[in-house]
Amino acid sequence: xxxxxxxxxxxxxxxxxxxxxxxxxxxxxxxxxxxxxxxxxxxxxxxxxxxxxxxxxxxxxxxxxxxxxxxxxxxxxxxxxxxxxxxxxxxxxxxxxxxxxxxxxxxxxxxxxxxxxxxxxxxxxxxxxxxxxxxxxxxxxxxxxxxxxxxxxxxxxxxxxxxxxxxxxxxxxxxxxxxxxxxxxxxxxxxxxxxxxxxxxxxxxxxxxxxxxxxxxxxx
Ligand code: SAH
Numbered sequence: 202x203x204x205x206x207x208x209x210x211x212x213x214x215x216x217x218x219x220x221x222x223x224x225x226x227x228x229x230x231x232x233x234x235x236x237x238x239x240x241x242x243x244x245x246x247x248x249x250x251x252x253x254x255x256x257x258x259x260x261x262x263x264x265x266x267x268x269x270x271x272x273x274x275x276x277x278x279x280x281x282x283x284x285x286x287x288x289x290x291x292x293x294x295x296x297x298x299x300x301x302x303x304x305x306x307x308x309x310x311x312x313x314x315x316x317x318x319x320x321x322x323x324x325x326x327x328x329x330x331x332x333x334x335x336x337x338x339x340x341x342x343x344x345x346x347x348x349x350x351x352x353x354x355x356x357x358x359x360x361x362x363x364x365x366x367x368x369x370x371x372x373x374x375x376x377x378x379x380x381x382x383x384x385x386x387x388x389x390x391x392x393x394x395x396x397x398x399x400x401x402x403x404x405x406x407x408x409x410x411x412x413x414x415x416x417x418x419x420x421x
Contacts, residue, residue: 204246205246212257218243220242221385225239232280236277243307244369246301252286267412268298271413278409284309286397290311291313291355293313296297297316302361303338307335307337310337314360315338316343317345320342320420326340345362345416346418348370354375354376355374355375363415372398372403372408379398381396384412
């Protein structure tokens with residue numbers, strides 16, 4: 202993969218990027234920390250060059266293997282929901298995909314861990330995270346249904362592929378006072394769900410309708 206222009210020009214310029222972030226703010230993303238992280242991470246670095254000029258549209262885009270980089274509004278909303286939980290030191294993301302969501306998280310949380318089941322996507326994501334200088338991210342080629350027990354408990358867990366129901370291992374790896382944000386449901390349509398852990402008690406609420414690729418078992 203050749204070294205990409207981090208700064209960008211024209212359709213990938215900072216101005217184009219700022220315009221997208223302003224639009225997200227108008228659509229109700231209120232957390233300034235999230236908005237500045239979105240201004241700082243060049244989304245065009247996380248898509249193939251052929252799609253670069255569309256990187257600052259508020260839309261998901263294909264990243265290969267039938268997977269997609271999430272829509273910026275969804276990334277912003279999920280990040281904002283996670284940060285509401287309070288002081289986050291350690292966060293786990295399930296579904297690295299392009300690496301974009303985790304690069305955003307890396308600007309807001311000291312230690313970020315991410316798990317991806319597809320080796321080919323993970324290889325590209327690692328390279329992109331290096332280019333974006335996200336040095337506080339650790340990646341793992343594994344099945345997100347198992348979480349990443351070695352670094353648990355997490356203050357926050359963000360799931361970016363849709364399971365039908367809440368994966369038990371992820372709930373077990375969520376620390377006391379921690380929050381998990383995940384799309385729950387079948388193919389095509391899911392409920393973005395927030396789960397808060399207070400001791401042994403789990404409180405759960407639905408916040409929006411979303412559409413993610415399904416979470417699948419096993420590594421490939
Ligand atoms: N967060 C990503 C979104 C990627 S789409 C981004 O910002 O680009 C969802 C990703 O979840 C896909 O790459 C898919 O391969 C991955 N995925 C699906 N099931 C998984 C599982 N069980 N464990 C880990 N990753 C999974």
